[in-house]
Amino acid sequence: MTDLPLSLDQIAAHNERHLLALEDDYASLGRLLERRGIAIESVKQRVADFSVALPTWGSGTGGTRFAKFPIPGEPTNIHEKLEDCAVVQQIVRTTPRVSPHFPWDITDDYDALREEAKALGLGFDAVNSNTFQDQPTQAHSYRHGSLTAADPAVRSQAVEHNLQCIEVGQALGSKAITVWIGDGSNFPGQQDFAASLDRYLASAEEIYRALPDDWRMLLEHKLYEPAFYSTVISDWGSSILAAQQLGAKAQCLVDLGHHAPTVNIEQIVARLHRFGKLGGFHFNDSKYGDDDLDSGSINPHQLFLVFNELIEAERRRPDDFHPAYMIDQSHNVTDPIESMLSSAEAITGAYSKALLVDREALHAAQDANDVMMAFQALRRAYRLDVSPILAMARMEAGGAIEPIEFYRETQWRERKAQERKAATGAAGIV
Ligand SMILES: [Mn+2]
Numbered sequence: 001m002t003d004l005p006l007s008l009d010q011i012a013a014h015n016e017r018h019l020l021a022l023e024d025d026y027a028s029l030g031r032l033l034e035r036r037g038i039a040i041e042s043v044k045q046r047v048a049d050f051s052v053a054l055p056t057w058g059s060g061t062g063g064t065r066f067a068k069f070p071i072p073g074e075p076t077n078i079h080e081k082l083e084d085c086a087v088v089q090q091i092v093r094t095t096p097r098v099s100p101h102f103p104w105d106i107t108d109d110y111d112a113l114r115e116e117a118k119a120l121g122l123g124f125d126a127v128n129s130n131t132f133q134d135q136p137t138q139a140h141s142y143r144h145g146s147l148t149a150a151d152p153a154v155r156s157q158a159v160e161h162n163l164q165c166i167e168v169g170q171a172l173g174s175k176a177i178t179v180w181i182g183d184g185s186n187f188p189g190q191q192d193f194a195a196s197l198d199r200y201l202a203s204a205e206e207i208y209r210a211l212p213d214d215w216r217m218l219l220e221h222k223l224y225e226p227a228f229y230s231t232v233i234s235d236w237g238s239s240i241l242a243a244q245q246l247g248a249k250a251q252c253l254v255d256l257g258h259h260a261p262t263v264n265i266e267q268i269v270a271r272l273h274r275f276g277k278l279g280g281f282h283f284n285d286s287k288y289g290d291d292d293l294d295s296g297s298i299n300p301h302q303l304f305l306v307f308n309e310l311i312e313a314e315r316r317r318p319d320d321f322h323p324a325y326m327i328d329q330s331h332n333v334t335d336p337i338e339s340m341l342s343s344a345e346a347i348t349g350a351y352s353k354a355l356l357v358d359r360e361a362l363h364a365a366q367d368a369n370d371v372m373m374a375f376q377a378l379r380r381a382y383r384l385d386v387s388p389i390l391a392m393a394r395m396e397a398g399g400a401i402e403p404i405e406f407y408r409e410t411q412w413r414e415r416k417a418q419e420r421k422a423a424t425g426a427a428g429i430v
Contacts, residue, residue: 003119005083006090006410011400014409018391018401025388032384036358040389043355047393052283052347053097053125053326056105058340059084060423062292062330070424071335073417078105079116080420084337086120087412092344093397097125099326100172102165103135110171117172125176126218126280126324127169131158132182132226145183147203148196148232155203162207170212176280176324178253179207180220184227184234196232201245208246217250218279218324219243222258225289235259236268243277251279255328256306257291258282266305273313273321280324281306283347292330294339296346303346304382307354315359335413341403349386356381 030040059081060074075081082098089095098117107113117124131146139157144150146158158181166177183200185191208217221239224231233239236252243250252272259265272278283303285293296303314321327347331339358377365374391401400406 002121004090004121005086006412008398010410011090011398011406014406015395015401019395022388022391022395022401026392029385029388033356036356036380038356043352044389044393044396046355047094047348047352047389048397050348050351051094051096051325052344053099053324054085054088054095054340055128055326055328056081056085056098056100058327058329058331059336061336062332064330064332069332070422071413072422073413073415073420074336074423075416076421076423078107078113080416081105082113082117082120082122085340086122087337087407087410088340088344089121090398091394091400091403091406092341092348093394093399094344094348095327095340096121097123099125099128099178100168100174101128101130102161102168103130110168114172124169124172124174125326126178127165127172127174127176128178128180129162129165131161132180145181145196145232147179147181148183148200150199155199159203159206163210166207166210166212166215169215175214176216176218177207177211178218178220178280179204180222180253180255181233182222182226182231184224184231185229186227187229191230193230197238197242200232201242204242204246204250208250211249215249216279216324217246218253219246219250220253220255220258220282222255222291223260225291236272240272240275240277243279244275248276250277252277253280253282253324254278255282255284255291256295256302257284257286257293261286261288265302266309269306269309270313273309273317276320278313278321278323280326282326282328283343284327284329292328294329294331294334294346295327295343296350297342300346300350301382303350304353305378307351308357308378310351311354311357311359337407337412338404341407345387345390345403348390352386352389353381353384356384356386 033040061070075084085098131142134141140154149155211217219239219242221233221235223234239252243252283295285295285298287298327343362377395401
């Protein structure tokens with residue numbers, strides 16, 4: 001049984017209006033690619049096979065630590081969040097899974113939730129634990145840390161929460177848990193660097209031991225915030241050392257916004273894969289110290305270079321390449337659905353451009369130390385407008401040719417504003 005939120009007839013009518021222009025653009029791009037020895041149909045097939053998960057929390061308006069400005073009709077519970085994620089998936093067809101966050105998405109029947117998602121055309125991706133804020137029901141505070149806290153009772157509570165997330169994830173059909181902690185310090189001398197990492201490793205081992213055989217534990221690092229002097233798992237170095245100590249099922253998750261501003265993230269991708277520790281991505285963008293802007297909105301070239309390394313990694317060791325892709329953004333001033341539509345297209349577009357790199361020319365130039373031609377191999381692909389490939393793949397999969405235009409035609413948000421209870425503006429970052 002399906003319970004899709006948008007009308008298939010409305011999608012068909014929208015596509016009918018745009019089809020001739022799309023066919024014209026697609027044929028033109030196809031001729032250009034043919035001159036380069038690339039079959040556009042094979043690229044379109046790769047695009048059709050690509051997917052990225054949506055974060056349940058991304059469907060609500062986010063906020064900064066200063067304020068949140070809710071919009072009428074935004075979702076306020078997991079059921080409404082799933083509904084909005086289903087809208088995105090119905091339009092773009094590249095976001096078939098959602099990544100839930102606990103305890104934000106807590107409910108009393110996870111088998112029913114799985115069925116509910118299935119009827120909406122969705123499955124579940126990695127579950128995310130949360131020990132970076134206190135919940136009204138918990139016995140101990142995370143004010144001074146969670147998995148790394150000096151107090152053993154706090155650490156057990158944080159471990160226990162992660163074990164519950166694994167249990168819930170099993171009911172939902174997830175295969176991974178993403179662990180990010182905000183633990184760290186705000187003053188020199190506040191924390192013993194060595195002891196806090198030891199406590200992290202001991203807590204993480206307890207979680208690791210509870211993983212089902214076919215699960216992965218994704219360790220997410222972040223340079224700073226909420227801790228502003230030191231963070232326990234601050235960078236990919238700390239992350240890979242922890243993942244190596246934990247074992248084969250522990251891998252590193254790269255959040256694009258969680259690095260120092262000048263760090264070469266694409267190189268980190270290559271390094272992690274070299275050592276079998278490339279677990280997944282949180283896609284977003286960043287300008288200053290922020291980490292929640294829409295994917296590709298600030299530095300689309302970096303996104304392209306990341307995908308270029310991902311494709312190199314996949315070609316090098318295809319059997320050892322299973323990165324979990326997920327959007328992780330906070331939408332402060334846009335309709336979250338529109339941001340997710342735009343981001344899904346930016347991510348798929350960067351992937352498509354990376355597929356169009358002439359790998360033979362690139363590798364030959366690298367081997368010959370022909371610097372300019374190596375750079376040009378990337379540049380020729382990056383310059384291309386791949387939107388006809390994305391639109392054609394989307395339409396053939398049942399989605400809409402012009403995602404945001406179509407979304408506005410549906411008046412989804414206006415309709416939900418009549419039905420849903422108002423969200424509160426109290427929360428800061430979510
Ligand atoms: Mn993240």
